[in-house]
Amino acid sequence: MQIEELKLKNFRNYRELTLCPHPGVNLFFGRNGSGKTNLLEAIHYCSLGRSHRVTNDINVVKNNESFALSSVSILNSLGHRKIDVRFHPDEVQKKAILIDDKKIARFSDMMGCLCCVIFSPEDLGLIKEGPSQRRRYLDMMISQISRPYFVALQQYRTGMEQRNAMIRNYRATGTGNMSLLSAFEETMASPAAVIIKERRRIVGMLSDIARDTYQRISDTDEVFRLVYHSSVKEETNIEEILCRLFRENREDDIRMGFTSVGPHRDDLILTLNKNQMKQFASQGQIRTAALSMKLSQMKILKDLSGEDPVLLLDDVMSELDRKRRASLIGEISSYQTFITCADRNDVDCDKVQAVWQVRASDGEASVEQIQN
Numbered sequence: 568m569q570i571e572e573l574k575l576k577n578f579r580n581y582r583e584l585t586l587c588p589h590p591g592v593n594l595f596f597g598r599n600g601s602g603k604t605n606l607l608e609a610i611h612y613c614s615l616g617r618s619h620r621v622t623n624d625i626n627v628v629k630n631n632e633s634f635a636l637s638s639v640s641i642l643n644s645l646g647h648r649k650i651d652v653r654f655h656p657d658e659v660q661k662k663a664i665l666i667d668d669k670k671i672a673r674f675s676d677m678m679g680c681l682c683c684v685i686f687s688p689e690d691l692g693l694i695k696e697g698p699s700q701r702r703r704y705l706d707m708m709i710s711q712i713s714r715p716y717f718v719a720l721q722q723y724r725t726g727m728e729q730r731n732a733m734i735r736n737y738r739a740t741g742t743g744n745m746s747l748l749s750a751f752e753e754t755m756a757s758p759a760a761v762i763i764k765e766r767r768r769i770v771g772m773l774s775d776i777a778r779d780t781y782q783r784i785s786d787t788d789e790v791f792r793l794v795y796h797s798s799v800k801e802e803t804n805i806e807e808i809l810c811r812l813f814r815e816n817r818e819d820d821i822r823m824g825f826t827s828v829g830p831h832r833d834d835l836i837l838t839l840n841k842n843q844m845k846q847f848a849s850q851g852q853i854r855t856a857a858l859s860m861k862l863s864q865m866k867i868l869k870d871l872s873g874e875d876p877v878l879l880l881d882d883v884m885s886e887l888d889r890k891r892r893a894s895l896i897g898e899i900s901s902y903q904t905f906i907t908c909a910d911r912n913d914v915d916c917d918k919v920q921a922v923w924q925v926r927a928s929d930g931e932a933s934v935e936q937i938q939n
């Protein structure tokens with residue numbers, strides 16, 4: 568899979584941009600604040616329909632403008648496709664997603680059209696921070712290869728919001744309709760089971776790939792492992808077990824005001840030689856582990872979708888030492904890649920097929936291809 572053309576209108580600090588990237592490795596360099604990450608964000612916007620760094624889409628609309636547009640033309644094994652994502656803050660339906668100029672009815676219809684993996688310095692948080700980053704990592708990866716998973720995530724979230732609203736109301740008033748609460752729990756249990764089963768399956772595959780990748784990059788025999796840690800330990804009857812857990816936790820949940828059990832509380836446990844990484848790992852080991860997780864994500868997406876995902880590397884080169892940089896470049900050479908960095912010397916130029924300079928003047932960005 569490759570991006571043939573990227574077009575932006577009023578996206579962040581881009582008033583208008585048309586860019587035809589190379590199918591291999593593209594390097595974007597420019598001063599801090601020039602608009603490099605904005606470019607990667609725009610690609611991500613067309614892949615998952617949302618920004619990778621903000622939850623409120625209003626931020627992607629260029630200041631003082633009424634809409635933002637990010638559009639990519641892609642080529643995959645099935646042929647050419649165009650994906651447009653427009654955001655109009657003042658319209659009733661704020662976000663419109665078009666595939667080949669036709670508005671899609673459901674958000675899930677865009678999943679997998681443009682598979683991409685983004686790796687940025689914040690991804691070190693995958694190892695160091697709390698479980699929500701690791702759940703997000705799994706959710707973004709699996710949503711791109713399994714539409715039923717993405718739909719299950721949406722259904723589960725809606726069900727949980729309803730259950731949470733009910734238990735808060737119960738807490739405030741002291742009464743509530745228990746049979747309605749039970750009905751919400753049943754509607755949550757079915758998508759929750761889909762989520763847990765799929766996460767378990769993918770983490771099983773991921774753990775083997777990440778272990779090998781880690782050993783290759785670090786040139787050690789240290790064993791990196793990923794294990795999915797769920798509130799449901801059993802392999803079968805997950806739905807019934809969850810319904811029971813929701814019921815058993817009702818009293819505590821009403822007291823706390825939220826749902827305390829379910830896949831939204833699960834975690835990915837990361838160990839190195841059986842020691843929990845969060846407590847034991849050095850900075851270098853953390854970097855290698857985060858890099859291995861991202862490269863394994865690429866491999867899983869490729870193996871399960873049959874398409875090469877597009878790789879977005881935001882400012883990670885300066886974070887890696889020479890050896891890890893070389894490993895990374897070696898591992899990515901078959902993918903279309905967008906690398907950003909402030910200093911173009913951070914990347915070995917003979918591994919780069921196209922070099923682009925990003926500049927901003929008067930708050931507006933422009934991109935120009937230069938000789939490499």
Ligand SMILES: Nc1ncnc2c1ncn2[C@@H]1O[C@H](COP(=O)(O)OP(=O)(O)OP(=O)(O)O)[C@@H](O)[C@H]1O
Nearest residue numbers: 579580599600601602603604605626627628629630
């Ligand atoms: N909605 C917006 N409208 C106009 N400009 C914006 C908007 N959002 C962000 N910007 C501008 O975009 C610039 C930041 O762009 P970006 O994050 O892509 O920089 P960068 O090149 O990645 O920098 P760094 O090297 O520091 O990571 C800032 O100058 C910011 O003011």
Ligand SMILES: [Mg+2]
Nearest residue numbers: 603604881882
């Ligand atoms: Mg940046």
